Amino acid sequence: xxxxxxxxxxxxxxxxxxxxxxxxxxxxxxxxxxxxxxxxxxxxxxxxxxxxxxxxxxxxxxxxxxxxxxxxxxxxxxxxxxxxxxxxxxxxxxxxxxxxxxxxxxxxxxxxxxxxxxxxxxxxxxxxxxxxxxxxxxxxxxxxxxxxxxxxxxxxxxxxxxxxxxxxxxxxxxxxxxxxxxxxxxxxxxxxxxxxxxxxxxxxxxxxxxxxxxxxxxxxxxxxxxxxxxxxxxxxxxxxxxxxxxxxxxxxxxxxxxxxxxxxxxxxxxxxxxxxxxxxxxxxxxxxxxxxxxxxxxxxxxxx
Numbered sequence: 001x002x003x004x005x006x007x008x009x010x011x012x013x014x015x016x017x018x019x020x021x022x023x024x025x026x027x028x029x030x031x032x033x034x035x036x037x038x039x040x041x042x043x044x045x046x047x048x049x050x051x052x053x054x055x056x057x058x059x060x061x062x063x064x065x066x067x068x069x070x071x072x073x074x075x076x077x078x079x080x081x082x083x084x085x086x087x088x089x090x091x092x093x094x095x096x097x098x099x100x101x102x103x104x105x106x107x108x109x110x111x112x113x114x115x116x117x118x119x120x121x122x123x124x125x126x127x128x129x130x131x132x133x134x135x136x137x138x139x140x141x142x143x144x145x146x147x148x149x150x151x152x153x154x155x156x157x158x159x160x161x162x163x164x165x166x167x168x169x170x171x172x173x174x175x176x177x178x179x180x181x182x183x184x185x186x187x188x189x190x191x192x193x194x195x196x197x198x199x200x201x202x203x204x205x206x207x208x209x210x211x212x213x214x215x216x217x218x219x220x221x222x223x224x225x226x227x228x229x230x231x232x233x234x235x236x237x238x239x240x241x242x243x244x245x246x247x248x249x250x251x252x253x254x255x256x257x258x259x260x261x262x263x264x265x266x267x268x269x270x271x272x273x274x275x276x277x278x279x280x281x282x283x284x285x286x287x288x289x290x291x292x293x294x295x296x297x298x299x300x301x302x303x304x
Contacts, residue, residue, distance in 0.1 A: 007077050008191060008209040009042030010200075010223045012216035013050040013167075015263050016064055018276045024064055028273040030071050032217075035271045037075050039220045042210070044072060045106060045167075047081035049140065050214050050262050054111075055278040058089055062096050069100045079136060083108035087126045094131045104134030106167065111144035117152060128160045135162055140169040140195065150175070150182040157187040167212040169195025177206045197223060197248045201238060204230045214258075215248045218265040219301045222248070247299035254291050255280055264292060270304015 014036065017028035036044060046068045047053040047061055056064065065080045072078045082093035082105045094105045107127065109120060128135060137156070139148040148166070157163045166183070168176050176194055183190045184207065192208040194200055200211040200223050211223055222245045229237030251265060252258040263275040264284055275284065296303055 007042045010210055010216050010220060010227055011043040011045050011077075011079070011193065011212045012036055012041055012220065013045045013048040013212055013214060014068075015217060015259065015266065016047065016051045016053075016056075017263075017273050018278065019274050020276050022276060022278055022281075024060065024067075025274050026067055029064075029067060032266065032271055032273055033068065033071055036217065036220070037072075040224060041076070041216055041220050043077035043079065043103070044068070045079045045081065045212055048106060048108075048138065048167075048212075049143065049169075050217070050259060051081060052259060052277065052279050053081050053083070058084075058092060061093055065093075065097055065102070066100050069097070069102055074101070077103040079104050079106050081106045081108070081138070083110075083138065085110045085112055087123060090123075090127055091130055094127055094133065098131055098133040102133065104136055104164065105131070106136045106138050108138040108140060109144050109146055109148060111146075114146050120146075120148075120152065121156065124156055124163075125160070128162065133162070134164045135160075136164060136191075137166040138169070139166055142169075142171075147175075150178040153179060154182045154186050157183050157190050161187075163187070164189070165191030165193060165209070167193045167195050171196060173199065173202050173206075176203055176208060180207050198242075198246050200226050200245070201230065201242050214252075214262050215245070215265075217262060218269040218271075219248070219296075219299065222299065222301070244299045244301075247295055251292065251295050254288050255282070255284075260284060261288075261292065264288070265296075268292060268296060268303055269301065272304075 017025040019025045080097035080102045084090045141147040193212045194203040197213040225241030259279040260277040
Protein backbone atom coordinates (compact mmCIF):
# COMPACT_ATOMS: atom_id res chain seq x y z
CA UNK A 1 0.00 0.00 0.00
CA UNK A 2 1.21 3.48 -0.81
CA UNK A 3 0.67 5.51 2.35
CA UNK A 4 -0.51 9.11 2.26
CA UNK A 5 1.34 11.10 4.88
CA UNK A 6 -0.72 13.35 7.15
CA UNK A 7 -0.52 16.92 6.01
CA UNK A 8 1.38 19.24 8.25
CA UNK A 9 -0.41 22.41 9.16
CA UNK A 10 -3.73 23.35 10.68
CA UNK A 11 -6.55 20.80 10.78
CA UNK A 12 -9.86 21.59 12.52
CA UNK A 13 -11.50 18.88 14.64
CA UNK A 14 -14.87 19.54 13.06
CA UNK A 15 -18.02 19.70 15.22
CA UNK A 16 -20.91 17.47 14.22
CA UNK A 17 -23.84 19.73 13.38
CA UNK A 18 -27.14 18.62 14.93
CA UNK A 19 -30.61 20.09 14.71
CA UNK A 20 -32.64 21.18 17.75
CA UNK A 21 -33.90 17.61 18.19
CA UNK A 22 -30.37 16.22 18.24
CA UNK A 23 -30.58 14.69 14.77
CA UNK A 24 -27.71 14.91 12.29
CA UNK A 25 -28.07 18.12 10.28
CA UNK A 26 -26.70 17.19 6.87
CA UNK A 27 -27.20 20.64 5.33
CA UNK A 28 -25.55 22.36 8.29
CA UNK A 29 -22.63 19.96 8.09
CA UNK A 30 -22.16 20.72 4.40
CA UNK A 31 -22.25 24.45 5.12
CA UNK A 32 -19.51 24.12 7.72
CA UNK A 33 -17.35 21.92 5.48
CA UNK A 34 -17.60 24.44 2.64
CA UNK A 35 -16.72 27.29 5.00
CA UNK A 36 -13.63 25.54 6.36
CA UNK A 37 -12.36 24.61 2.92
CA UNK A 38 -12.84 28.20 1.73
CA UNK A 39 -10.84 29.52 4.69
CA UNK A 40 -7.75 27.54 3.72
CA UNK A 41 -7.30 24.89 6.41
CA UNK A 42 -5.04 21.98 5.51
CA UNK A 43 -7.34 19.05 6.29
CA UNK A 44 -10.48 18.01 8.18
CA UNK A 45 -10.88 15.68 11.16
CA UNK A 46 -14.40 14.40 11.75
CA UNK A 47 -15.83 12.54 14.77
CA UNK A 48 -13.27 13.57 17.34
CA UNK A 49 -14.00 15.13 20.71
CA UNK A 50 -15.56 18.24 19.15
CA UNK A 51 -17.53 15.88 16.91
CA UNK A 52 -19.13 14.26 20.00
CA UNK A 53 -18.20 10.77 18.79
CA UNK A 54 -18.83 9.08 22.15
CA UNK A 55 -22.52 10.03 22.07
CA UNK A 56 -23.45 8.32 18.79
CA UNK A 57 -24.21 4.71 17.96
CA UNK A 58 -21.98 2.93 15.48
CA UNK A 59 -24.71 3.33 12.86
CA UNK A 60 -24.89 7.08 13.47
CA UNK A 61 -21.11 7.41 13.30
CA UNK A 62 -21.14 5.62 9.95
CA UNK A 63 -23.87 7.93 8.65
CA UNK A 64 -21.93 11.02 9.70
CA UNK A 65 -18.65 9.73 8.30
CA UNK A 66 -20.24 8.79 5.01
CA UNK A 67 -21.78 12.22 4.46
CA UNK A 68 -18.60 14.05 5.45
CA UNK A 69 -16.39 11.97 3.18
CA UNK A 70 -18.73 12.10 0.22
CA UNK A 71 -19.26 15.85 0.52
CA UNK A 72 -15.60 16.70 1.09
CA UNK A 73 -14.98 14.62 -2.04
CA UNK A 74 -11.21 14.86 -1.99
CA UNK A 75 -11.10 18.64 -1.72
CA UNK A 76 -8.99 18.23 1.43
CA UNK A 77 -7.54 15.28 3.33
CA UNK A 78 -10.36 13.91 5.49
CA UNK A 79 -9.68 11.92 8.65
CA UNK A 80 -12.34 9.96 10.53
CA UNK A 81 -12.28 9.21 14.25
CA UNK A 82 -12.99 5.50 14.67
CA UNK A 83 -11.86 4.85 18.23
CA UNK A 84 -14.00 2.82 20.59
CA UNK A 85 -13.68 0.88 23.81
CA UNK A 86 -13.85 -2.41 21.87
CA UNK A 87 -11.65 -3.74 19.09
CA UNK A 88 -14.73 -5.03 17.25
CA UNK A 89 -16.41 -1.64 16.97
CA UNK A 90 -13.12 0.11 16.17
CA UNK A 91 -12.57 -2.37 13.35
CA UNK A 92 -16.10 -1.92 12.05
CA UNK A 93 -15.82 1.87 11.95
CA UNK A 94 -12.28 1.81 10.57
CA UNK A 95 -13.25 -0.51 7.71
CA UNK A 96 -16.25 1.68 6.93
CA UNK A 97 -14.08 4.82 6.82
CA UNK A 98 -11.55 3.12 4.57
CA UNK A 99 -14.25 1.85 2.21
CA UNK A 100 -15.68 5.36 1.85
CA UNK A 101 -12.40 7.03 0.96
CA UNK A 102 -11.05 8.44 4.20
CA UNK A 103 -7.50 9.76 4.04
CA UNK A 104 -6.99 7.84 7.25
CA UNK A 105 -8.42 6.97 10.63
CA UNK A 106 -7.82 8.60 14.02
CA UNK A 107 -8.01 6.31 17.04
CA UNK A 108 -8.22 7.34 20.66
CA UNK A 109 -7.23 4.70 23.20
CA UNK A 110 -10.04 2.96 25.16
CA UNK A 111 -11.37 5.31 27.79
CA UNK A 112 -12.90 3.26 30.59
CA UNK A 113 -10.72 0.35 31.62
CA UNK A 114 -7.07 1.26 31.97
CA UNK A 115 -4.96 -1.12 29.91
CA UNK A 116 -1.46 -2.42 30.51
CA UNK A 117 1.14 -1.39 27.95
CA UNK A 118 0.95 -4.77 26.24
CA UNK A 119 -2.87 -4.77 26.20
CA UNK A 120 -2.92 -1.28 24.74
CA UNK A 121 -0.38 -2.30 22.10
CA UNK A 122 -2.53 -5.32 21.25
CA UNK A 123 -5.61 -3.09 20.89
CA UNK A 124 -3.93 -0.97 18.23
CA UNK A 125 -2.18 -3.94 16.63
CA UNK A 126 -5.51 -5.69 16.07
CA UNK A 127 -6.69 -2.72 14.01
CA UNK A 128 -3.41 -2.13 12.19
CA UNK A 129 -3.16 -5.75 11.11
CA UNK A 130 -6.75 -5.88 9.87
CA UNK A 131 -7.27 -2.52 8.17
CA UNK A 132 -4.95 -1.32 5.41
CA UNK A 133 -5.29 2.43 5.98
CA UNK A 134 -3.12 5.24 7.45
CA UNK A 135 -3.67 5.69 11.18
CA UNK A 136 -3.21 8.71 13.39
CA UNK A 137 -3.20 8.27 17.16
CA UNK A 138 -5.21 10.56 19.42
CA UNK A 139 -3.87 11.20 22.89
CA UNK A 140 -6.18 13.03 25.29
CA UNK A 141 -5.40 11.66 28.76
CA UNK A 142 -7.70 14.17 30.48
CA UNK A 143 -10.58 12.36 28.78
CA UNK A 144 -9.31 8.77 28.56
CA UNK A 145 -7.56 8.59 31.91
CA UNK A 146 -4.50 7.03 30.27
CA UNK A 147 -1.59 8.68 28.51
CA UNK A 148 -0.11 7.48 25.24
CA UNK A 149 3.50 7.98 26.26
CA UNK A 150 6.22 8.91 23.78
CA UNK A 151 7.88 5.55 24.47
CA UNK A 152 4.66 3.67 23.70
CA UNK A 153 4.02 5.66 20.51
CA UNK A 154 7.62 5.13 19.37
CA UNK A 155 7.22 1.37 19.91
CA UNK A 156 4.00 1.30 17.90
CA UNK A 157 5.39 3.46 15.08
CA UNK A 158 8.52 1.30 14.87
CA UNK A 159 6.39 -1.83 14.35
CA UNK A 160 3.74 -0.42 12.01
CA UNK A 161 4.69 1.93 9.15
CA UNK A 162 1.10 3.09 8.67
CA UNK A 163 1.09 4.74 12.12
CA UNK A 164 1.70 8.17 10.65
CA UNK A 165 1.02 10.74 13.32
CA UNK A 166 -0.55 11.81 16.59
CA UNK A 167 -2.84 14.51 17.90
CA UNK A 168 -1.23 15.11 21.28
CA UNK A 169 -3.83 16.90 23.38
CA UNK A 170 -1.79 17.46 26.52
CA UNK A 171 -1.29 20.60 28.56
CA UNK A 172 2.43 19.95 28.88
CA UNK A 173 5.03 21.12 26.39
CA UNK A 174 7.61 18.62 27.61
CA UNK A 175 5.27 15.79 26.57
CA UNK A 176 4.97 17.20 23.04
CA UNK A 177 8.73 17.76 22.87
CA UNK A 178 9.48 14.19 23.94
CA UNK A 179 6.88 12.89 21.48
CA UNK A 180 8.65 14.72 18.66
CA UNK A 181 12.13 13.64 19.67
CA UNK A 182 11.46 10.00 20.55
CA UNK A 183 9.04 9.04 17.80
CA UNK A 184 10.76 10.87 14.94
CA UNK A 185 13.98 9.07 15.96
CA UNK A 186 12.39 5.77 14.86
CA UNK A 187 9.98 7.15 12.25
CA UNK A 188 11.30 10.42 10.78
CA UNK A 189 8.14 11.19 8.79
CA UNK A 190 5.87 10.76 11.82
CA UNK A 191 3.71 13.88 12.30
CA UNK A 192 3.16 15.43 15.71
CA UNK A 193 0.19 17.78 16.03
CA UNK A 194 -0.63 19.63 19.24
CA UNK A 195 -4.24 19.55 20.38
CA UNK A 196 -4.32 22.88 22.21
CA UNK A 197 -4.39 26.04 20.09
CA UNK A 198 -1.74 28.07 21.89
CA UNK A 199 0.84 25.27 21.66
CA UNK A 200 1.15 25.47 17.88
CA UNK A 201 4.15 27.80 17.98
CA UNK A 202 6.24 25.81 20.50
CA UNK A 203 5.27 22.60 18.70
CA UNK A 204 6.62 23.97 15.42
CA UNK A 205 9.71 25.34 17.14
CA UNK A 206 10.44 21.87 18.59
CA UNK A 207 10.20 20.26 15.16
CA UNK A 208 6.54 19.28 15.20
CA UNK A 209 4.12 19.56 12.35
CA UNK A 210 1.03 21.57 13.23
CA UNK A 211 -2.16 21.69 15.25
CA UNK A 212 -5.48 19.88 15.32
CA UNK A 213 -7.27 22.35 17.55
CA UNK A 214 -10.78 23.71 17.88
CA UNK A 215 -10.23 27.38 17.04
CA UNK A 216 -9.50 26.30 13.46
CA UNK A 217 -13.28 25.93 13.17
CA UNK A 218 -14.11 29.56 13.99
CA UNK A 219 -10.86 31.54 13.70
CA UNK A 220 -8.55 29.53 11.43
CA UNK A 221 -6.78 32.72 10.41
CA UNK A 222 -5.01 32.82 13.79
CA UNK A 223 -3.34 29.41 13.65
CA UNK A 224 -2.84 29.69 9.90
CA UNK A 225 -1.16 33.03 10.56
CA UNK A 226 1.19 31.47 13.13
CA UNK A 227 1.91 28.52 10.87
CA UNK A 228 2.52 30.49 7.67
CA UNK A 229 4.57 33.17 9.43
CA UNK A 230 6.73 30.53 11.10
CA UNK A 231 7.37 28.75 7.81
CA UNK A 232 8.28 32.06 6.16
CA UNK A 233 10.63 33.08 8.97
CA UNK A 234 8.48 36.12 9.73
CA UNK A 235 9.09 36.60 13.45
CA UNK A 236 6.98 39.74 13.72
CA UNK A 237 4.06 37.95 12.08
CA UNK A 238 4.45 34.93 14.35
CA UNK A 239 4.35 37.10 17.46
CA UNK A 240 1.42 39.15 16.22
CA UNK A 241 -0.75 36.09 15.57
CA UNK A 242 0.45 34.28 18.70
CA UNK A 243 -0.53 37.21 20.91
CA UNK A 244 -4.06 36.95 19.54
CA UNK A 245 -4.14 33.15 19.69
CA UNK A 246 -3.39 33.03 23.41
CA UNK A 247 -6.79 34.65 24.06
CA UNK A 248 -8.53 31.50 22.78
CA UNK A 249 -8.16 29.09 25.76
CA UNK A 250 -10.52 31.22 27.87
CA UNK A 251 -13.29 30.17 25.49
CA UNK A 252 -13.10 26.54 26.62
CA UNK A 253 -13.82 27.57 30.20
CA UNK A 254 -17.11 29.31 29.40
CA UNK A 255 -19.09 26.09 29.75
CA UNK A 256 -18.33 22.50 30.67
CA UNK A 257 -18.05 20.49 28.55
CA UNK A 258 -16.81 22.96 25.96
CA UNK A 259 -18.54 21.53 22.88
CA UNK A 260 -21.39 24.05 22.88
CA UNK A 261 -18.87 26.87 23.19
CA UNK A 262 -17.15 25.71 20.01
CA UNK A 263 -20.42 25.53 18.11
CA UNK A 264 -21.53 28.92 19.39
CA UNK A 265 -18.18 30.35 18.30
CA UNK A 266 -18.69 28.92 14.81
CA UNK A 267 -22.09 30.60 14.72
CA UNK A 268 -20.69 33.91 16.02
CA UNK A 269 -17.97 33.82 13.36
CA UNK A 270 -20.66 34.01 10.68
CA UNK A 271 -21.45 30.41 9.77
CA UNK A 272 -25.21 30.07 10.41
CA UNK A 273 -25.35 26.53 11.78
CA UNK A 274 -27.36 24.98 14.57
CA UNK A 275 -25.47 24.95 17.87
CA UNK A 276 -27.32 22.11 19.61
CA UNK A 277 -24.96 19.78 21.45
CA UNK A 278 -25.65 16.35 22.89
CA UNK A 279 -22.65 16.74 25.18
CA UNK A 280 -23.94 19.95 26.76
CA UNK A 281 -27.65 20.41 26.04
CA UNK A 282 -28.05 23.21 28.55
CA UNK A 283 -29.12 26.75 27.78
CA UNK A 284 -26.58 29.10 26.21
CA UNK A 285 -27.06 32.14 28.42
CA UNK A 286 -26.64 35.84 27.73
CA UNK A 287 -23.70 35.75 30.15
CA UNK A 288 -22.05 33.02 28.09
CA UNK A 289 -22.61 35.04 24.93
CA UNK A 290 -21.00 38.15 26.41
CA UNK A 291 -17.95 36.15 27.50
CA UNK A 292 -17.64 34.70 24.01
CA UNK A 293 -17.93 38.11 22.36
CA UNK A 294 -15.28 39.51 24.68
CA UNK A 295 -12.86 36.72 23.73
CA UNK A 296 -13.55 37.37 20.04
CA UNK A 297 -12.84 41.05 20.61
CA UNK A 298 -9.58 40.46 22.50
CA UNK A 299 -8.40 38.00 19.84
CA UNK A 300 -9.41 40.30 16.99
CA UNK A 301 -11.80 37.73 15.51
CA UNK A 302 -14.49 39.16 13.23
CA UNK A 303 -18.08 38.51 14.29
CA UNK A 304 -20.51 37.49 11.56
